[in-house]
Amino acid sequence: MPKLTVDGQELEVPEGATVLQACELAGKEIPRFCYHERLSIAGNCRMCLVEVKPGPPKPQASCALPAAEGQEIRTDSEMVKTAREGVMEFLLINHPLDCPICDQGGECDLQDQSMAYGRGATRYDANKRAVTEKYMGPLIKTVMTRCIHCTRCVRFSEEIAGVDEIGALYRGEDMQITTYLEQAAAHELSANVIDLCPVGALTSRPYAFEARPWELKKTLSIDVSDAVGANIRLDSRGREVMRALPRINDDVNEEWLSDKGRYQVDGLTKRRLDKVFMRKRGKLAESSWDEAFKAIAKAKPGKNVAAIAGDMVDCETMFAAKALLGAMGSKLLEGRQTGMDYDVSNLAAVNFNTTFAGIETADAILIVGSHVRWEAALVNARIRKAVKNGAQVFVVGPKWETTYPATFLGEDLSVLNRIPKALGDAMKKAERPAVILGGAALAQGALGAGLKLVDKFKLVKDGWNGFNVMHFSAARMGGLMLGYAQKNGMADVVKAKPKVVFSLGADEMDFEPFVDALKVYIGHHGDKGAHAADIILPAASYAEKDGTYVNTEGRVQFAEKAVFAPGDAREDWTILRALADALGVSVGFDSFAELQAAMIKAVPALGEEGLADFGDLPKADSKAKAEGTIAAYPIKDFYLTNPIARASATMQQCSAELIHGEELAEAAE
Amino acid sequence: MAFLGKIFTWWNGATIGTLLNSWRTGEKVGTDAQGNTYYRAKKTKEGARERRWVIYEGANDASRIPVEWHGWMHGSFDDVPESNLPPAKIWEVDYTPNATGTADAYRPAGALERGGKRAKATGDYEAWAPDS
Numbered sequence: 001m002p003k004l005t006v007d008g009q010e011l012e013v014p015e016g017a018t019v020l021q022a023c024e025l026a027g028k029e030i031p032r033f034c035y036h037e038r039l040s041i042a043g044n045c046r047m048c049l050v051e052v053k054p055g056p057p058k059p060q061a062s063c064a065l066p067a068a069e070g071q072e073i074r075t076d077s078e079m080v081k082t083a084r085e086g087v088m089e090f091l092l093i094n095h096p097l098d099c100p101i102c103d104q105g106g107e108c109d110l111q112d113q114s115m116a117y118g119r120g121a122t123r124y125d126a127n128k129r130a131v132t133e134k135y136m137g138p139l140i141k142t143v144m145t146r147c148i149h150c151t152r153c154v155r156f157s158e159e160i161a162g163v164d165e166i167g168a169l170y171r172g173e174d175m176q177i178t179t180y181l182e183q184a185a186a187h188e189l190s191a192n193v194i195d196l197c198p199v200g201a202l203t204s205r206p207y208a209f210e211a212r213p214w215e216l217k218k219t220l221s222i223d224v225s226d227a228v229g230a231n232i233r234l235d236s237r238g239r240e241v242m243r244a245l246p247r248i249n250d251d252v253n254e255e256w257l258s259d260k261g262r263y264q265v266d267g268l269t270k271r272r273l274d275k276v277f278m279r280k281r282g283k284l285a286e287s288s289w290d291e292a293f294k295a296i297a298k299a300k301p302g303k304n305v306a307a308i309a310g311d312m313v314d315c316e317t318m319f320a321a322k323a324l325l326g327a328m329g330s331k332l333l334e335g336r337q338t339g340m341d342y343d344v345s346n347l348a349a350v351n352f353n354t355t356f357a358g359i360e361t362a363d364a365i366l367i368v369g370s371h372v373r374w375e376a377a378l379v380n381a382r383i384r385k386a387v388k389n390g391a392q393v394f395v396v397g398p399k400w401e402t403t404y405p406a407t408f409l410g411e412d413l414s415v416l417n418r419i420p421k422a423l424g425d426a427m428k429k430a431e432r433p434a435v436i437l438g439g440a441a442l443a444q445g446a447l448g449a450g451l452k453l454v455d456k457f458k459l460v461k462d463g464w465n466g467f468n469v470m471h472f473s474a475a476r477m478g479g480l481m482l483g484y485a486q487k488n489g490m491a492d493v494v495k496a497k498p499k500v501v502f503s504l505g506a507d508e509m510d511f512e513p514f515v516d517a518l519k520v521y522i523g524h525h526g527d528k529g530a531h532a533a534d535i536i537l538p539a540a541s542y543a544e545k546d547g548t549y550v551n552t553e554g555r556v557q558f559a560e561k562a563v564f565a566p567g568d569a570r571e572d573w574t575i576l577r578a579l580a581d582a583l584g585v586s587v588g589f590d591s592f593a594e595l596q597a598a599m600i601k602a603v604p605a606l607g608e609e610g611l612a613d614f615g616d617l618p619k620a621d622s623k624a625k626a627e628g629t630i631a632a633y634p635i636k637d638f639y640l641t642n643p644i645a646r647a648s649a650t651m652q653q654c655s656a657e658l659i660h661g662e663e664l665a666e667a668a669e
Numbered sequence: 670m671a672f673l674g675k676i677f678t679w680w681n682g683a684t685i686g687t688l689l690n691s692w693r694t695g696e697k698v699g700t701d702a703q704g705n706t707y708y709r710a711k712k713t714k715e716g717a718r719e720r721r722w723v724i725y726e727g728a729n730d731a732s733r734i735p736v737e738w739h740g741w742m743h744g745s746f747d748d749v750p751e752s753n754l755p756p757a758k759i760w761e762v763d764y765t766p767n768a769t770g771t772a773d774a775y776r777p778a779g780a781l782e783r784g785g786k787r788a789k790a791t792g793d794y795e796a797w798a799p800d801s
Binding site for chain 2: 238239240268269270271272273274275277283284285525526530531566567
């Protein structure tokens, strides 16, 4: 623990800290462009210069200088001030005066720091450098003349995303950041370079010239595009969500966000359900709330009523539906739309127990039936970190492009019964072994066989639980906690022949078996569910209501309402509350606060933000055997997994260009 | 009638007082295409700006001063425009009177004078329709 002084203030810093970190610990602000906490140190912007004694009599780049015993650091001396002014002047020599027409304006590091640390005026009157435009795909807009060569984007692609897509050509002043062959950056975290870029060289293409940061209302929310539950900030203007940005949460998403979570928000203004529809003579026609409620009451469902939860609903909606069904005497609740029927008697067995932060420290990981890159892009980045620290990764299932070295063990699940030697050895040697079961494995009934691995690989140790199940629906864990599961999954609901089926934004389910039932769709987007429904009640999307979400590691998180739902649409719980009146039952709540209180009373874990405690893993059934093969993963197209994304023009373009791009090019030839 | 009008109205041309004052202290400088007459003071105090004024032919509307005389009125140049400025270009449009306060004044869409009806807003979201 070296002891040093910063501006006369004595302090002790951790071993291995840099001078920049020491200055930050002392509460000093050090301007920087290239340095980033989560990336490697480059030291090429020179903005973080400080005066250090002992050492050469010149300012030194603090980000790349290790803190040492007895250093005397000055951040406020004349030398530091002139050094910063000099660096800033050099950076601005080739930076265009674009601020009024630049999308980064108002949230630009260069703008802020030139105000704080730059000279008042320029002494430069020669021509500025110009750089040819680059193409980086449908999400990233480039104005490379503005680039200051910090190389954050290059380091992000290489280190975090694990793809060699962005790099630098040429040297010195002529250096250019490019994707080499003008190809699109096609990985799932590509748009994070936009946040990283300290200037306006990489900006958001769908958001180009849409709004200025100071005119946006910021709302703290949770991403529902996958089960990671990334913490996001929704920036809205008027009643439109303009963009979603990641918030920093080291336990969940660090400071990244998947492209889908970031760019599906433009789908919130497309294909919206804003009116009540009713099927009359086989055709959906506009109707009124009153008429629709009367029609539902006329169906006289009595006890024969079921509710299917969609992938993006919040816990409050699910609880309100549960209360409604409970008041009518039914328990037909199901959320696993595609018919999965794994055992949920112990939720610890279907939870991501290691936690996302924990999986980083694993040293041997077995992934069974999960396309982690598409099902949880941010978890994939974590696994890559583990691999960089020496972890070995094995995958059972069809091949997918990993961003780290991984051994594929084939598609046959029976390898779980007879463990290959390489896998067995790695797991035996590992101090922190982890197994991740994905949706494709659960669909094949591999949960029992997976639990047998707990004993075999000693996954549970002191302070370590290496058994994980990875879901990819934001509503899944919350739904399971609220009892949205039948013993045999959807089959039980079908067998019960309900007279009325409430679909809470469920679009992936099969409506065919419910031909005789009155299908009521309570959702926000016109997708498969709306087309199949008999009555459509317009509801609010995740941006338009307060709600609790539980991610796949059992983390309870609360999202706030950013904008109002369009047209006649109402928040889901109010619809269900009104339905209770129409059906003549009492659900026991009249306001959102009462609903939440009732929900927390029923499931106390939902009342506390943070990891829910599901207790110990169940004993494995010794007779459980893994059978069958994993033919394909449930996600066919990363960009089009939910109704919002399917409505989003940006996501459609991404899907066409980045996933089906090669097919399109071939078709054109 | 014209005489009575001169006494009792002030909105067409000069009042009797102005005419008297112009005759006594003013010196006629010129007339523009619309017939407005321009005057300047006979005597100017040492160091003070020369007083210049116009008597309109018809309605008293400052926007009727044509561009060439506008410069002279505001002291941009001292010579009379005819001898000072280049001839008018063919693309110069004729004078249009200021319509403010008249029936021809501009009314934005939705103004009560235009029926008070606004064009329907297109909406900030796209609604779903069952046959889409």
